[in-house]
Amino acid sequence: MTDQTTLALExxxxxxxxxxxxxxxxxxxxxxxxxxxxxRPEWRTLATIGQFGTMTATEVGAHSSMHKTKVSRAxxxxxxxxxxxxxxxPQDRRVERLTLSKTGQKAYEDMxxxxxxxxxxxxERMTPEERAALLxxxxxxxxxxxxx
Amino acid sequence: MTDQTTLALExxxxxxxxxxxxxxxxxxxxxxxxxxxxxRPEWRTLATIGQFGTMTATEVGAHSSMHKTKVSRAxxxxxxxxxxxxxxxPQDRRVERLTLSKTGQKAYEDMxxxxxxxxxxxxERMTPEERAALLxxxxxxxxxxxxx
DNA sequence: TCGCCATGGTTACGATTGCAACCAATTCCT
DNA sequence: AGGAATTGGTTGCAATCGTAACCATGGCGA
Numbered sequence: 001m002t003d004q005t006t007l008a009l010e011x012x013x014x015x016x017x018x019x020x021x022x023x024x025x026x027x028x029x030x031x032x033x034x035x036x037x038x039x040r041p042e043w044r045t046l047a048t049i050g051q052f053g054t055m056t057a058t059e060v061g062a063h064s065s066m067h068k069t070k071v072s073r074a075x076x077x078x079x080x081x082x083x084x085x086x087x088x089x090p091q092d093r094r095v096e097r098l099t100l101s102k103t104g105q106k107a108y109e110d111m112x113x114x115x116x117x118x119x120x121x122x123x124e125r126m127t128p129e130e131r132a133a134l135l136x137x138x139x140x141x142x143x144x145x146x147x148x
Numbered sequence: 149m150t151d152q153t154t155l156a157l158e159x160x161x162x163x164x165x166x167x168x169x170x171x172x173x174x175x176x177x178x179x180x181x182x183x184x185x186x187x188r189p190e191w192r193t194l195a196t197i198g199q200f201g202t203m204t205a206t207e208v209g210a211h212s213s214m215h216k217t218k219v220s221r222a223x224x225x226x227x228x229x230x231x232x233x234x235x236x237x238p239q240d241r242r243v244e245r246l247t248l249s250k251t252g253q254k255a256y257e258d259m260x261x262x263x264x265x266x267x268x269x270x271x272e273r274m275t276p277e278e279r280a281a282l283l284x285x286x287x288x289x290x291x292x293x294x295x296x
Numbered sequence: 297t298c299g300c301c302a303t304g305g306t307t308a309c310g311a312t313t314g315c316a317a318c319c320a321a322t323t324c325c326t
Numbered sequence: 327a328g329g330a331a332t333t334g335g336t337t338g339c340a341a342t343c344g345t346a347a348c349c350a351t352g353g354c355g356a
Contacts, residue, residue, distance in 0.1 A: 007264065
């Protein structure tokens with residue numbers, strides 16, 4: 001029986017999600033920040049361009065859920081590091097085509113197994129039923145939150 | 149069959165969680181920010197003291213997963229608003245006992261149903277099986293992430 | 297073709313944040 | 327009893343972030 005005049009913060013869904021997410025993304029960012037010296041937006045940008053190949057900054061933002069100023073700064077930082085190259089689009093001179101350099105591609109390939117093993121480390125201490133439940137629950141929540 | 153050299157960001161658990169959490173907490177903070185003019189740390193502080201009654205700042209931080217500087221600033225803001233009162237602890241003069249004022253208690257009581265209905269709004273478009281799965285999955289993830 | 301709105305991207309600015317340093321009070325150790 | 331280490335809480339500072347404003351280019355309607 002729940003008390004109607006009180007809210008149990010530790011059971012409140014938005015709070016549980018932020019707490020989990022804070023802990024997980026802090027742990028994960030340590031894993032690559034120490035290794036690669038990347039910030040979170042830079043990591044996401046690397047991951048997105050690595051996944052799709054050449055993209056524009058707007059496309060990176062759309063696919064990684066980042067504000068365009070974040071993308072802009074992350075792209076600038078990765079360019080300074082010479083991990084990506086900007087090429088003017090001949091069709092539309094507002095647009096820049098972003099591509100990973102050889103070094104950037106190498107960094108991406110090093111990063112992928114780190115990310116996979118981090119995720120595995122999270123999931124391996126759950127039972128198969130729990131893992132399945134998590135995926136079902138997250139997909140349902142995404143459906144209700146990220147659409148319409 | 150998954151490509152081993154590439155990471156699908158949209159399937160990567162930490163990314164899915166941050167995206168969901170960003171969207172949910174942005175929506176929710178709009179719900180109370182517009183209504184009450186509270187920041188997120190202030191909301192959490194109000195929610196925590198409202199739930200437990202008198203507490204110290206350290207206890208608020210422990211129960212709401214907030215850094216002590218966040219708590220300190222949120223307490224100062226709520227005090228300026230006259231929603232809470234600090235009382236020196238006679239046993240230990242380092243400690244301040246934090247209590248909601250009458251106005252703060254009223255604000256808390258107004259806030260609780262808003263929070264509940266926000267949560268309900270998230271869950272009501274999921275099936276009962278999906279809701280159950282979400283709770284199982286989150287609990288399992290909390291167990292692996294937030295312990296030891 | 298001209299003017300207006302939309303789009304891609306950058307930048308200035310204020311607000312928020314976490315870290316580290318700090319102060320005061322308490323506890324621990326000898 | 328008296329330092330040294332610990333704890334509760336605050337503040338200075340640098341970094342990060344989002345909003346809004348901005349520049350340049352492109353698309354579109356009259």
